[in-house]
Amino acid sequence: xxxLTSLAAALGTRLKERKETIAIAESSAxxxxxxxxxxxxxxxxxxxxxxxxxxQAARRGLLRVPDETxxxxxxxxxxxxxxxxxxxxxxxxxxxxxxxxxxxxxTGNRYGDAAGHACFAVTGPVERAVTLETxxxxxxxxxxxxxxRALELLEAALASR
Numbered sequence: 001x002x003x004l005t006s007l008a009a010a011l012g013t014r015l016k017e018r019k020e021t022i023a024i025a026e027s028s029a030x031x032x033x034x035x036x037x038x039x040x041x042x043x044x045x046x047x048x049x050x051x052x053x054x055x056q057a058a059r060r061g062l063l064r065v066p067d068e069t070x071x072x073x074x075x076x077x078x079x080x081x082x083x084x085x086x087x088x089x090x091x092x093x094x095x096x097x098x099x100x101x102x103x104x105x106x107t108g109n110r111y112g113d114a115a116g117h118a119c120f121a122v123t124g125p126v127e128r129a130v131t132l133e134t135x136x137x138x139x140x141x142x143x144x145x146x147x148x149r150a151l152e153l154l155e156a157a158l159a160s161r
Contacts, residue, residue, distance in 0.1 A: 004036035004144070007151045012037065014158050015046035020095035020124075022154070024050030025063060025088040028104040028118055032147035048092040053084060053101075063087045076101050076113045078129035081121035089123050096124035096157070100150045105137035115139075118146045122157040 015022060024047075026033045034050045037043055051062045059065050065087055073079050081099045089097025102118025103109035109117075116134030121127070132149045134142050 004032065004147055004151065005039045007148070007155065008036040009040045011151060011154055011158065012040040012043060012046055015096075016042065018095075018158075021046050021048050021093075022096045022098060023048045023088040023092035023094035025053050025084040025097070025099040026050065026147075026150070027052065027054050027084075027100055028102040028143065029100045029146040029150060030054075030104070030143050032143055033098065033100060033150045036147060036151060048094045050088065053099075059084075063091065074111055076103060076109055076111055076117060076119060078119045078121060078131060081119040082123065082127070082129050085121040085123040094124075096122060096154065098122050098150055098154050100146055102132075102142075102146060104142040104146065105139040107137065116142050116145075118142070118149070120146075120150050120153045122153050124157070125161050126157045128153060128157055 024034045031052050037047050081101050084099035085097035099121050103113045105115030108114045115137035119131045121129040
């Protein structure tokens with residue numbers, strides 16, 4: 001986790017200096033985004049919480065997003081990542097919301113996305129969404145790649161303001 005921890009440490013420093021906070025809603029990264037941010041000493045100054053929103057039941061129960069709200073929004077899309085990021089940010093009262101949704105592998109998801117497909121969103125003072133395609137089905141490698149890309153997206157958002 002060294003590479004993620006180094007990136008997360010720099011992000012944590014920047015968030016602490018700005019007195020800003022973050023909330024995470026991840027899926028196929030399996031908690032690695034949150035773990036990287038929490039591995040940094042002093043994380044309680046900026047990390048408000050998060051969850052692995054891996055199923056519809058988790059979306060309904062943890063994010064409190066009903067089925068009607070996601071009508072017309074497919075999982076594993078930038079639109080869905082934005083919805084998750086906005087929701088977790090609002091629920092926890094954070095400066096920033098960061099979300100990930102995708103297909104870690106070894107096969108694709110039921111929506112037709114290949115393994116290694118993930119979408120990410122950051123919301124707050126700046127809002128961005130991006131998609132990553134790793135083009136392989138190695139589940140664990142994809143999870144690490146997803147967590148890294150999410151942190152890089154946060155880094156870009158913080159740098160742009």
